[in-house]
Amino acid sequence: MNAPTTSGGLSRRGFLGMTAAAATLPLLAACAPSSTSTAASTGGGSTEAIKFWDMQWGTTSYIAEAKALVAKYAPKAGLASPSYQSIAWTNFYQTFASAIASKTGPAVSSGSGYQAFQFAGQGAIAAADDVVSGLKKDGEFEDFLPGTFDFLNTKNGYVGVPWQLDMRVLTYRKPLLEKAGVGVPTDWDSLLTAGKALKKIGVVGFGTGAGTGSLLGGQTILGLMINNGGGWFDPDGKPDCVTERNIETLQFLQELSRNGIMDPAAISYTGANLNKDWLSGKIGMGFNNVPSVGTALGGTDILVASPLKGPHGDMGALYYVNNLMMYTNTPSQESSNAFLRWYLDNMKDYWQKGVISAIPVRKSIVQLPEFQKDANSVKAVEEWQPISKTFASMATKGSAAMNAIEGGTAFTTFSQQVVQGQSDPKTILETLQKCLQAAVIGT
Amino acid sequence: MTSRPSTSEADSVTTSVPGRDRSPVRARPASGGGATLITFVGPSILLLLLLNAYPLVYAVIQSLHHGTLLTTGPFVGLANFANAFSDPLFWGSLKFTLIFTIAGVFGSWVIGLALALLMRRKVPAVGVFKVLLLLPWVVPVVVSATSWNWLVATPSSPIPLLAHALGFGTVLFLANPALAAVTVCLFKVWISFPFMMLMASAALSSVDPTIYEAARMDGASAVQQFLYITSPLTARSTYISWVLMTIFCVNDFPTVYLLTGGGPLNATATLVVLAYRMVFQNFQTGYGVAIALLITIVLVAVAVALFRQIRKSVQ
Numbered sequence: 001m002n003a004p005t006t007s008g009g010l011s012r013r014g015f016l017g018m019t020a021a022a023a024t025l026p027l028l029a030a031c032a033p034s035s036t037s038t039a040a041s042t043g044g045g046s047t048e049a050i051k052f053w054d055m056q057w058g059t060t061s062y063i064a065e066a067k068a069l070v071a072k073y074a075p076k077a078g079l080a081s082p083s084y085q086s087i088a089w090t091n092f093y094q095t096f097a098s099a100i101a102s103k104t105g106p107a108v109s110s111g112s113g114y115q116a117f118q119f120a121g122q123g124a125i126a127a128a129d130d131v132v133s134g135l136k137k138d139g140e141f142e143d144f145l146p147g148t149f150d151f152l153n154t155k156n157g158y159v160g161v162p163w164q165l166d167m168r169v170l171t172y173r174k175p176l177l178e179k180a181g182v183g184v185p186t187d188w189d190s191l192l193t194a195g196k197a198l199k200k201i202g203v204v205g206f207g208t209g210a211g212t213g214s215l216l217g218g219q220t221i222l223g224l225m226i227n228n229g230g231g232w233f234d235p236d237g238k239p240d241c242v243t244e245r246n247i248e249t250l251q252f253l254q255e256l257s258r259n260g261i262m263d264p265a266a267i268s269y270t271g272a273n274l275n276k277d278w279l280s281g282k283i284g285m286g287f288n289n290v291p292s293v294g295t296a297l298g299g300t301d302i303l304v305a306s307p308l309k310g311p312h313g314d315m316g317a318l319y320y321v322n323n324l325m326m327y328t329n330t331p332s333q334e335s336s337n338a339f340l341r342w343y344l345d346n347m348k349d350y351w352q353k354g355v356i357s358a359i360p361v362r363k364s365i366v367q368l369p370e371f372q373k374d375a376n377s378v379k380a381v382e383e384w385q386p387i388s389k390t391f392a393s394m395a396t397k398g399s400a401a402m403n404a405i406e407g408g409t410a411f412t413t414f415s416q417q418v419v420q421g422q423s424d425p426k427t428i429l430e431t432l433q434k435c436l437q438a439a440v441i442g443t
Numbered sequence: 444m445t446s447r448p449s450t451s452e453a454d455s456v457t458t459s460v461p462g463r464d465r466s467p468v469r470a471r472p473a474s475g476g477g478a479t480l481i482t483f484v485g486p487s488i489l490l491l492l493l494l495n496a497y498p499l500v501y502a503v504i505q506s507l508h509h510g511t512l513l514t515t516g517p518f519v520g521l522a523n524f525a526n527a528f529s530d531p532l533f534w535g536s537l538k539f540t541l542i543f544t545i546a547g548v549f550g551s552w553v554i555g556l557a558l559a560l561l562m563r564r565k566v567p568a569v570g571v572f573k574v575l576l577l578l579p580w581v582v583p584v585v586v587s588a589t590s591w592n593w594l595v596a597t598p599s600s601p602i603p604l605l606a607h608a609l610g611f612g613t614v615l616f617l618a619n620p621a622l623a624a625v626t627v628c629l630f631k632v633w634i635s636f637p638f639m640m641l642m643a644s645a646a647l648s649s650v651d652p653t654i655y656e657a658a659r660m661d662g663a664s665a666v667q668q669f670l671y672i673t674s675p676l677t678a679r680s681t682y683i684s685w686v687l688m689t690i691f692c693v694n695d696f697p698t699v700y701l702l703t704g705g706g707p708l709n710a711t712a713t714l715v716v717l718a719y720r721m722v723f724q725n726f727q728t729g730y731g732v733a734i735a736l737l738i739t740i741v742l743v744a745v746a747v748a749l750f751r752q753i754r755k756s757v758q
Contacts, residue, residue: 049497055745070445091723093512093723094512094723097511097513098512099514100513101513118726119513122513122514124513167605182509210706210707211617211703211704211706211707212700212701212702212704212706213704214701238739263598264613264615264618265596265598265615265618266618266708267599267615267616267707267708268596268615268617268618268623268703268707269596269597270592270596272592273592273596273597276597277597277675282599380589403726404724404725404726404727406719406726408725408726409532409705409709409720409721409724409725410723410725412704412706413706413708413709414531416706416707416708417708420707420708427467439725442509442726442727
């Protein structure tokens with residue numbers, strides 16, 4: 001007896017067989033090696049494109065310019081060409097982590113300040129020592145601002161190469177200081193005096209934000225600690241934040257809070273809340289990222305002050321060395337090296353065309369007329385960069401722990417406690433010390 | 444009359460079933476039907492295993508290791524779970540999760556039910572009201588959170604200005620830990636009540652209006668009608684809406700994260716937010732996943748308890 005058939009003439013057995021085959025097909029396809037993984041194992045000399053993932057460092061004009069710049073690269077014979085991919089900042093770490101884990105990540109990328117350290121600890125970063133050696137050999141190493149390579153030099157080599165700086169400098173709105181009848185602060189005492197005067201005219205004298213996603217609060221506090229000869233790490237890179245200088249810094253910040261110079265609402269301020277207050281003239285002074293003064297804050301009357309002198313005569317500030325990194329998952333390490341070197345030599349286009357809001361690391365770019373037009377940025381490079389230190393504070397080298405610390409819960413809680421101004425400074429620092437130690441051990 | 448039994452009945456029934464007008468049927472041999480069943484159901488089960496069981500098993504493995512997003516890391520046994528129980532942040536988050544869930548479930552239920560009862564009356568332009576009342580639920584939470592942030596975040600925001608004008612001084616809704624917790628709960632109620640209103644409306648529409656007419660003729664007051672007719676007859680739907688809203692609240696990440704990020708000073712951190720922060724900000728993958736698994740266990744327990752309640756109410 002024949003099996004009943006479907007109306008289309010297909011037998012039930014045949015239909016079942018096709019169903020099973022259809023279900024099996026994706027599984028078999030998933031087991032097949034992909035072209036990427038095959039090519040990745042071929043090593044040097046592959047002509048498969050090397051993926052360059054670039055964070056969105058500016059608006060759409062930046063992305064367009066970045067694509068155009070990468071397209072200009074003409075590799076030498078036998079080396080691979082790059083492919084450009086713009087990456088959004090939203091959940092960027094997950095984007096990178098999942099791609100790296102599945103071997104579909106980039107060969108070269110820009111990224112957050114500590115990203116290279118984080119992935120280097122997991123064996124995913126290719127050291128940039130050859131690129132750095134090439135720069136030294138060609139005499140171009142000296143074109144980089146002093147100290148910018150030190151942060152990236154680990155015991156396993158350079159985890160990346162610097163390409164731009166993110167600086168936290170004191171800014172002020174000139175008309176408001178004039179209205180309050182005070183001069184530009186030069187030290188902590190005059191900062192307090194100016195803050196009190198601004199308070200009298202209903203203006204916040206020390207604008208900051210420690211709410212959701214806003215790291216500025218914690219960065220400002222750490223910046224002032226460095227300004228006072230303190231910081232979170234000792235010269236050996238070990239957590240060391242319960243110090244007299246740090247306690248003194250927190251006491252000073254509490255004084256600002258007690259005097260109403262720091263807005264109590266700042267504990268929950270996002271970046272958007274803070275920008276809104278800057279734009280509406282409610283803030284007279286505060287630490288900011290330099291180029292954002294002219295862009296996000298829209299203030300032609302917002303100026304960069306000279307570095308403050310701490311109560312013991314120290315000078316110092318916080319800055320971030322944004323870097324470009326290479327990954328071990330590349331079709332050709334030689335191609336990655338060649339592209340990275342070319343990129344460093346040609347990235348001046350961004351500043352020449354005004355599509356990026358960042359401080360360049362190369363002196364030759366700083367000297368460009370297009371960059372020299374921005375007096376605030378020039379002041380930041382000339383006066384603030386030489387005295388600035390990284391998150392590593394007293395130490396010079398970065399680490400993966402810093403990524404977990406700055407993006408983590410401890411950093412936010414710490415900055416909110418300080419901005420709130422109600423907890424004992426030493427207790428706050430002791431809690432922070434435990435968190436720093438846990439992060440160092442954990443990573 | 445002979446009716447064709449369903450597959451399950453055919454497999455189990457071999458004699459006539461008392462009380463049913465059904466001829467005795469013989470169960471088909473299990474072997475032939477079983478093969479067909481496995482062939483049809485197999486791919487679905489396989490997909491379910493791949494999509495659900497694999498991530499769950501991998502999560503359990505991660506929770507027993509001290510790893511990263513890229514590597515599993517060394518085996519640490521139950522240390523991550525033990526850490527959770529000794530972490531004040533975990534207990535603080537658990538406490539706020541309970542507050543947030545209770546406020547979210549019952550706050551939205553009370554408002555939703557009240558509005559559903561109101562909508563049963565003859566209100567002019569009731570359709571327009573229904574659409575307007577659905578807006579908080581329909582609008583993406585990102586937009587709602589931004590709006591609420593604009594309303595309350597800074598001293599110069601509209602609500603703090605209003606509070607100041609009314610003589611309450613400078614009220615910092617998101618900067619004060621207690622007020623921030625209240626604000627987050629209110630936000631949750633605001634975005635959730637339309638769902639409860641829909642559930643209650645559907646349940647109320649299934650109640651026979653003649654029961655109310657009979658009750659009114661017997662002299663029952665409005666309160667008595669609600670307590671002895673509406674409430675018991677909509678109990679099943681109410682319990683289901685509670686189960687669903689409990690799951691929504693416990694698993695709710697965007698509401699809290701977009702408005703306060705869990706702050707200030709972790710006052711509004713729920714367990715889901717804590718798990719996210721541990722995995723993606725502190726890079727403590729094992730610990731974060733362990734917290735997520737604990738949430739799952741608690742949710743399953745709550746759901747089972749509430750479903751038992753539903754079964755009781757039906758009986």
